[in-house]
Amino acid sequence: xxxxxxxxxxxxxxxxxxxxxxxxxxxxxxxxxxxxxxxxxxxxxxxxxxxxxxxxxxxxxxxxxxxxxxxxxxxxxxxxxxxxxxxxxxxxxxxxxxxxxxxxxxxxxxxxxxx
Amino acid sequence: xxxxxxxxxxxxxxxxxxxxxxxxxxxxxxxxxxxxxxxxxxxxxxxxxxxxxxxxxxxxxxxxxxxxxxxxxxxxxxxxxxxxxxxxxxxxxxxxxxxxxxxxxxxxxxx
Numbered sequence: 001x002x003x004x005x006x007x008x009x010x011x012x013x014x015x016x017x018x019x020x021x022x023x024x025x026x027x028x029x030x031x032x033x034x035x036x037x038x039x040x041x042x043x044x045x046x047x048x049x050x051x052x053x054x055x056x057x058x059x060x061x062x063x064x065x066x067x068x069x070x071x072x073x074x075x076x077x078x079x080x081x082x083x084x085x086x087x088x089x090x091x092x093x094x095x096x097x098x099x100x101x102x103x104x105x106x107x108x109x110x111x112x113x114x115x
Numbered sequence: 116x117x118x119x120x121x122x123x124x125x126x127x128x129x130x131x132x133x134x135x136x137x138x139x140x141x142x143x144x145x146x147x148x149x150x151x152x153x154x155x156x157x158x159x160x161x162x163x164x165x166x167x168x169x170x171x172x173x174x175x176x177x178x179x180x181x182x183x184x185x186x187x188x189x190x191x192x193x194x195x196x197x198x199x200x201x202x203x204x205x206x207x208x209x210x211x212x213x214x215x216x217x218x219x220x221x222x223x224x225x226x
Contacts, residue, residue: 045207047215100211105163
């Protein structure tokens, strides 16, 4: 069955970097568009970025443009989110989710940006 | 950007009673392909979001039939015919017609 497992979260200082991973199983990652969605503590859901299935197109919410990069490794069937120049307001649980329909979500990984 | 406005934000309901959540968009969600990309999600405490309804009114596999979605254009509704204890959580609408935005969430609790 479809499974998404995020990892890579942790505590990082403002201005630091972190790379999140989303390991996919039960399907071929390169056949599907993929998203990252985040949720700040006690807050609602915020879409962060999308990668088209053929890898030709990426889109980002304005607050992360120029700082975050979505990518994938087809050989590892894994999606990534490279996060640079992190800010306290980036503190959140980060979820990966499949397709524009968002039928499948991972369990999330917590990123805390704090000095 | 399309703004999604949910109401109410807090919804206390007696077990066995119906519940209704409204979601309004700042512009019509009818896509040029004719579809309306409006989904509903449930997030139980401590869990990831789970999709309940896609494209306004299509219930996902395994979702109890007490959940239903309706609406068109800019006005959408999620209804629970008889609330059960396992329905406690936060419900979000989401539009995928113009990139992607979520509503603020509606917290359902048992009265």
